[in-house]
Amino acid sequence: MEPHYLQHLSGGSDKDVILGDLMTQYGNDVWNFAFFLTRHADAADDLTQDVFLSVYDKLYSFRGECSVKSWLLTITRNKSLNYLKSAFIRKVTLVDYVIRKGSSRSAEAELFDRLETRHIWATLMRIPRKFREILLLNAHYQLTNKEISILLEIPEATVKTRLHRARKKLSDMLNNDYQGGE
Incomplete structure (x- = not known):
């Protein structure tokens, strides 16, 4: 640091x-x-x-x-x-x-990208907060496991476990949504 x-x-x-x-x-x-x-x-x-x-x-x-x-x-x-x-x-x-209010671009690719991003964020918001937090801090804010453990006041091993479970939970939910026809 x-x-x-x-x-x-x-x-x-x-x-x-x-x-x-x-x-x-x-x-x-x-x-x-x-x-x-x-x-x-x-x-x-x-x-x-x-x-x-x-x-x-x-x-x-x-x-x-x-x-x-x-x-x-x-x-x-x-x-x-x-x-x-x-x-x-x-x-x-x-x-x-x-x-959310906003305008969409006319390009089909942009529309599909936005729909996919919204779907991922909506799915992420459905998982429990303790898993959402870990994913956001790791993926978006790019904090290290040590920094996350200090921020959340939990052991570093717990951060690793929650991060693994959060990724698995999100992946399973997205796979279920895609198999369900969304």
Whole structure:
């Protein structure tokens, strides 16, 4: 892991500039992970703001024991899980799916690619969260097993096992869908 300048900050550093850099570099990753966990764009917006507010308050506490990305994703995960556990969300949220609006290109190949991608993402969203999380952190964010184990606070062997099971579960579900005629 490469050392990051955050671990060498002093009280005289300009927190606004540093926060701007972090938001520019990692803002999309934080929002996407929050959205992936909550499945609500509005919640992802709020959680992203909350994450960066927490980072602003705790900026000088970064020790460099992990990468900045995994530090931010850990904060995002914790805030997202707290959000999902809150009584307000359990009682008030009525719709548990996302309706995407967008335009499609006229090329048939592009259409089929998009349909395939949507189908894979829809299938991924059907597997349990502990497996979705592992796949997303490994495949999309390209975190190592060690970084994932630190982020999720589980042993590295558990990460490997869950990753294997998640891939198998996703593969089986996709194969069943294709054999079923979808």
